[in-house]
Amino acid sequence: MMSPLESTVLFSIGPVPITQAVLTTWGIMVVLVAGAFAMTRNLTVRPSKRQAALELIVATIDTQITETTGAAPAPYRGFIGTLFMFILVANWISLIPGMEPPTAQLETDAALALLVFASVIWFGVRGAGAGGYLRSFTRPNPIMIPLNILQSLTRVFSMFVRLFGNVMSGVFVIAIVASLAGLLVPIPLMALDLLTGLVQAYIFAVLAMVFIAATITDGAPTTQKDS
Amino acid sequence: MTIDFWTLGLQAINVGVLIWLLSRVFWTPIAAAIGARQTATQTALDDAADVQAKADAALADVTQARAGIAAERTAALAEAAREAEAQSKQAAAAAQTQADTLLAAAKATAMAKAEDDRAAANAASATLAVAMARKLLAGLDTQVVQAAFLDRLVAGIAEMTPSDRAALVATPGGIDLVSPDALDAAAQAKVTAAVHKALGGKPDLQFVTDPALIAGGELRTAHFTLHNSWRADLDDIAGALTDAA
Numbered sequence: 001m002m003s004p005l006e007s008t009v010l011f012s013i014g015p016v017p018i019t020q021a022v023l024t025t026w027g028i029m030v031v032l033v034a035g036a037f038a039m040t041r042n043l044t045v046r047p048s049k050r051q052a053a054l055e056l057i058v059a060t061i062d063t064q065i066t067e068t069t070g071a072a073p074a075p076y077r078g079f080i081g082t083l084f085m086f087i088l089v090a091n092w093i094s095l096i097p098g099m100e101p102p103t104a105q106l107e108t109d110a111a112l113a114l115l116v117f118a119s120v121i122w123f124g125v126r127g128a129g130a131g132g133y134l135r136s137f138t139r140p141n142p143i144m145i146p147l148n149i150l151q152s153l154t155r156v157f158s159m160f161v162r163l164f165g166n167v168m169s170g171v172f173v174i175a176i177v178a179s180l181a182g183l184l185v186p187i188p189l190m191a192l193d194l195l196t197g198l199v200q201a202y203i204f205a206v207l208a209m210v211f212i213a214a215t216i217t218d219g220a221p222t223t224q225k226d227s
Numbered sequence: 228m229t230i231d232f233w234t235l236g237l238q239a240i241n242v243g244v245l246i247w248l249l250s251r252v253f254w255t256p257i258a259a260a261i262g263a264r265q266t267a268t269q270t271a272l273d274d275a276a277d278v279q280a281k282a283d284a285a286l287a288d289v290t291q292a293r294a295g296i297a298a299e300r301t302a303a304l305a306e307a308a309r310e311a312e313a314q315s316k317q318a319a320a321a322a323q324t325q326a327d328t329l330l331a332a333a334k335a336t337a338m339a340k341a342e343d344d345r346a347a348a349n350a351a352s353a354t355l356a357v358a359m360a361r362k363l364l365a366g367l368d369t370q371v372v373q374a375a376f377l378d379r380l381v382a383g384i385a386e387m388t389p390s391d392r393a394a395l396v397a398t399p400g401g402i403d404l405v406s407p408d409a410l411d412a413a414a415q416a417k418v419t420a421a422v423h424k425a426l427g428g429k430p431d432l433q434f435v436t437d438p439a440l441i442a443g444g445e446l447r448t449a450h451f452t453l454h455n456s457w458r459a460d461l462d463d464i465a466g467a468l469t470d471a472a
Binding site: 007019037062 | 253261
């Protein structure tokens, strides 16, 4: 068995190696974008069942964002929603025989964590200004600046390690059980892996929202923050 | 354990592109559809509120109009009742007036009829009395009666004023001397002499017969009559009886 920490390079484009995870990610992107484009072509005021289901997804994401940040969901909907949907589909793609979740590879999870780190900066600067974003590191007092800087790095590190560990371990356990006990025995573990994939996608998205909201809140002036 | 930073960067770009694409083809259109429905719903609610307000206003107008109609109906009924009462009173007054008029006319008619009946009864009584007197007087001696009436005629001429006697004498066409029976020549001469003497002149005398006188003799001209007969006396009596009645 190959180590789960190793990536399989299928081919290279110049100096860029194209791994199985990248190829699977492209496939997921094509399916998601094409499916989204196909399903949102004929949106009407009187929704069909399909449109109602899509609107239910959007309304649920909006509700989660509003309850977590207390702000209007529109600026964060695209980032948080796409993050959740991509991670969920990537985690569940292991149900297709022969497919391996991209999130079971360290580079994909690290890329997601890097995007969260960048989005915290982006939304923090856009919401509270550059000064406000820098001011967020002085909470609760300037002595905490080194620790806050360290925390901003370690929390995203913990995010991708958590996601990677859960998904990779699930895939690894199923692979071991399947190699030892045949076809039907891993099914309960695969069902558990579905739940794990959903929970991990939800946790990753919620943590991203919490980090963004905390940065905006901490970056606000003291009087505004108190109010 | 190694991390392939090419793969890391490529995956970051992939997910970034996916975020960008899904924001445009999924999240934004669906959010816009939700917003459009919310706007349409709010518009429909606003329109419904407007319609409700208009309906409430129309209902208030109808209620007010109904109240006005009821008040107008009550006023019309009261006016009609007043008019009916006035017309009833007017009709009753007219009927009373007409009844009074009819009653007065009936009373007048009855009184007139009673008066006529009484006058007729009086006239009949007088006629009967005259007829009875005439029958009683018819049995008397004509010569004696005529002599007495001639004396009364002479006395009547004597009672006239001289100017009246002179005017009577000067009457053109003469004087009619009316008697109930034709007089013979001797009687005419006697009467002519007595009359001429009483008048103090000799006017022309024409002897005329009128049985209605019963007895007596009268002088008549176109403008004068000296009554001197039982007929005149009975007429005076009948007139007195009628006046007394």
